[in-house]
Amino acid sequence: MGFLVIQSLAFCLLLFTSARQRRPVKSVGRHRAAGRPSRDVERPQPQAVDQEPVSAPSNVELRNPDVMTSTGVNAIMPTTQLQAIRGPADLATIEAKSISAWFDERKVLDRVSLFMPAGSVTALIGPSGCGKSTFLRILNRMHELIPNATLAGEVLLSGSDIYDPSWKLTEARKAIGMVFQKPNPFPAMSICDNVTAGLKLTGIKASREEKDDLIEECLTKAGLWNEVRDRLRQPGGALSGGQQQRLCIARSLAVRPKVLLMDEPCSALDPTSTRRIEQTIAELASEVTIVIVTHNMQQAARVSQQSAFFLAEQGTPGVIVEAGPTSKIFGSPDDPRTSDYVNGRFG
Amino acid sequence: MTTIVRTPAAGPENSADPARRGEPVGGGADRMFGLSLTSSGIVVLTIMGTVGLFLTLRGAGALKVAGLEFLTTQAWEPDAHNFGIATVLTGTVMIATVAIVFAVPLATGVALYISEYAPPSLRRLLINMVDLMAAIPGVVYGLWGFYLLNPSIIPLARWIASNFGWIPFLGIADSHPNDPFEPLTIYESSTFVAGIVVSLVIMPTICSVMRESFARAPIGEREGAYALGATRLGMIRSVVMPFGRGGMIGGTMLGLGRAMGETISVVMIITPVYRFQPEILRSGTNSVAALIALRFDAASPFELSALMAAGLALFALTLAVNFAASAIIVRTRSGELSGA
Ligand SMILES: Nc1ncnc2c1ncn2[C@@H]1O[C@H](COP(=O)(O)OP(=O)(O)OP(=O)(O)O)[C@@H](O)[C@H]1O
Ligand SMILES: [Mg+2]
Numbered sequence: 001m002g003f004l005v006i007q008s009l010a011f012c013l014l015l016f017t018s019a020r021q022r023r024p025v026k027s028v029g030r031h032r033a034a035g036r037p038s039r040d041v042e043r044p045q046p047q048a049v050d051q052e053p054v055s056a057p058s059n060v061e062l063r064n065p066d067v068m069t070s071t072g073v074n075a076i077m078p079t080t081q082l083q084a085i086r087g088p089a090d091l092a093t094i095e096a097k098s099i100s101a102w103f104d105e106r107k108v109l110d111r112v113s114l115f116m117p118a119g120s121v122t123a124l125i126g127p128s129g130c131g132k133s134t135f136l137r138i139l140n141r142m143h144e145l146i147p148n149a150t151l152a153g154e155v156l157l158s159g160s161d162i163y164d165p166s167w168k169l170t171e172a173r174k175a176i177g178m179v180f181q182k183p184n185p186f187p188a189m190s191i192c193d194n195v196t197a198g199l200k201l202t203g204i205k206a207s208r209e210e211k212d213d214l215i216e217e218c219l220t221k222a223g224l225w226n227e228v229r230d231r232l233r234q235p236g237g238a239l240s241g242g243q244q245q246r247l248c249i250a251r252s253l254a255v256r257p258k259v260l261l262m263d264e265p266c267s268a269l270d271p272t273s274t275r276r277i278e279q280t281i282a283e284l285a286s287e288v289t290i291v292i293v294t295h296n297m298q299q300a301a302r303v304s305q306q307s308a309f310f311l312a313e314q315g316t317p318g319v320i321v322e323a324g325p326t327s328k329i330f331g332s333p334d335d336p337r338t339s340d341y342v343n344g345r346f347g
Numbered sequence: 348m349t350t351i352v353r354t355p356a357a358g359p360e361n362s363a364d365p366a367r368r369g370e371p372v373g374g375g376a377d378r379m380f381g382l383s384l385t386s387s388g389i390v391v392l393t394i395m396g397t398v399g400l401f402l403t404l405r406g407a408g409a410l411k412v413a414g415l416e417f418l419t420t421q422a423w424e425p426d427a428h429n430f431g432i433a434t435v436l437t438g439t440v441m442i443a444t445v446a447i448v449f450a451v452p453l454a455t456g457v458a459l460y461i462s463e464y465a466p467p468s469l470r471r472l473l474i475n476m477v478d479l480m481a482a483i484p485g486v487v488y489g490l491w492g493f494y495l496l497n498p499s500i501i502p503l504a505r506w507i508a509s510n511f512g513w514i515p516f517l518g519i520a521d522s523h524p525n526d527p528f529e530p531l532t533i534y535e536s537s538t539f540v541a542g543i544v545v546s547l548v549i550m551p552t553i554c555s556v557m558r559e560s561f562a563r564a565p566i567g568e569r570e571g572a573y574a575l576g577a578t579r580l581g582m583i584r585s586v587v588m589p590f591g592r593g594g595m596i597g598g599t600m601l602g603l604g605r606a607m608g609e610t611i612s613v614v615m616i617i618t619p620v621y622r623f624q625p626e627i628l629r630s631g632t633n634s635v636a637a638l639i640a641l642r643f644d645a646a647s648p649f650e651l652s653a654l655m656a657a658g659l660a661l662f663a664l665t666l667a668v669n670f671a672a673s674a675i676i677v678r679t680r681s682g683e684l685s686g687a
Contacts, residue, residue: 142574147467174576184567188589201577201585248571255575 187237242273445542560594600672
């Protein structure tokens with residue numbers, strides 16, 4: 001009998017006191033992180049050397065400032081470029097090293113490596129089902145939310161592996177934000193609360209004024225402030241699709257991520273909203289490193305400085321066929337498959 | 348026809364533009380199906396109406412005699428024309444309240460565990476177990492409550508009475524918890540025990556409704572929370588619980604409705620009394636359903652009429668609670684099918 005009472009009391013405690021707990025369940029991240037490597041070690045990687053030629057040159061190219069300036073990036077975003085080269089403290093590079101991914105026993109990514117320079121936009125392109133989303137979700141540890149999904153490899157955020165047990169899962173996701181294909185604001189929360197949701201969720205305390213400043217700052221950066229400034233108390237679900245997506249961008253920015261991942265952020269939007277978000281991306285690139293998946297070649301060409309072309313040929317796992325400056329990928333790619341794809345001949 | 352605005356250049360068949368109606372797609376079979384569904388709806392309404400009418404007609408005799416005092420009289424001596432539902436109605440509400448207090452946290456915990464934490468294999472097992480629990484008849488809970496819970500509740504009831512007696516309803520005015528020779532039967536067969544047993548009867552219902560609404564929380568919002576760096580607890584608090592709020596309230600109301608009507612297990616446990624008894628830990632309580640079950644057998648025609656009137660009161664109360672429940676479920680987001 002007593003168990004009933006204890007159960008009820010414990011449950012009430014859990015629900016209602018943990019509200020005030022600053023950093024609840026630290027162990028979640030640790031536990032998962034600790035569990036992961038052992039699982040990865042089991043995965044055989046016998047051909048690790050074979051793939052080096054594919055990814056290594058692209059890395060070298062991307063890291064080489066001369067190549068990058070020659071792409072005309074400077075003309076678009078000179079400060080970004082300078083910052084990227086100097087590598088100021090608050091800008092972060094993100095590098096995938098030999099990433100493989102499985103759903104159950106099916107391998108969908110095979111030793112993919114890619115270097116994404118700080119303070120610039122990297123576009124991931126490729127036909128449907130080649131593993132772009134999977135790759136992107138591995139970059140902020142969302143992949144492991146899917147049951148039976150496994151992975152191998154390293155993701156280095158400014159050189160530090162986010163799959164290392166020293167990284168808490170929640171910290172990794174906080175540092176590497178994500179915007180999804182389908183706008184997913186918290187519909188019952190007000191626009192304000194949506195923006196500050198990340199603070200609450202990660203246990204960051206902020207005063208009323210700090211929050212107000214943050215809300216204005218993030219909504220402005222996301223290009224939404226002027227449209228919603230006088231209805232901040234309305235529910236987030238009452239906005240249009242394009243506004244919701246920008247609200248999601250603002251929400252991601254509020255926890256001050258170092259990297260922002262965007263998975264086809266405009267695919268459900270009209271051309272005007274798309275334009276608006278592309279503009280937002282261009283403005284943000286100087287502050288956060290952006291990785292964007294897109295099926296729209298013009299969009300990739302417009303917003304990105306680097307591009308990586310993913311391909312999964314007939315029953316094989318996805319790989320990066322070619323990566324490099326966007327102008328090169330779209331102008332004179334080395335691989336004929338890349339050229340076919342970007343010119344719309346398949347995919 | 349004249350209201351239809353068309354360009355005058357339209358073809359000849361448009362000159363006599365008939366207002367177009369949506370034709371039913373399936374033809375005869377579809378119409379038959381629709382009709383049969385409509386008639387089953389009507390049958391349900393008719394049954395409800397008949398029950399209400401029957402209770403009103405049969406209870407009218409007693410109601411005429413008692414008048415408004417039917418609501419305020421505590422005693423139940425119909426043949427002396429001194430009767431009312433003040434005791435049983437408050438008893439019903441108190442037992443149901445105790446049941447809800449125990450059942451809702453437990454049901455929420457189980458529902459959240461099943462939908463959010465349990466590994467898939469265990470999840471299926473637990474869902475089946477909860478469904479099974481709902482299938483156990485009240486009489487079994489009654490047996491369990493009388494022979495197992497009733498004696499073993501005494502230390503707990505005593506402890507609550509001595510430590511939290513200052514809270515309204517939890518005290519027992521003339522008890523002596525520290526006196527080792529105090530007769531312990533004072534803590535048995537109380538509102539508290541009956542409420543706990545009823546909570547087990549209603550927990551599975553509440554749990555199922557909650558679980559279904561939690562499980563429907565959209566994956567997109569869940570991932571949105573995780574992508575911000577939320578822990579699972581944070582995600583549940585910011586996405587699953589707000590989304591499932593309609594289900595939580597609705598399930599609770601549904602459970603409340605069932606708790607107020609629960610009869611046999613209550614009859615088996617309580618020591619019936621016929622005066623208002625606000626101390627939930629003290630032996631002796633009553634409920635409308637228990638009153639009817641206990642008395643109708645040996646009732647005189649007039650007492651039967653009085654019991655019908657009491658039944659009408661219970662019918663109205665449960666109906667109101669259930670209507671409130673469905674209204675709440677429909678109005679909130681978790682009642683919607685789409686997660687968009
Ligand atoms: N949850 C899942 N369970 C099992 N397999 C999955 C799952 N998600 C993706 N896959 C498989 O992994 C492969 C890569 O999928 P992914 O979503 O990464 O492709 P994508 O490049 O993003 O495609 P698209 O451009 O259509 O979004 C696909 O073959 C897909 O079938
Ligand atoms: Mg995708």
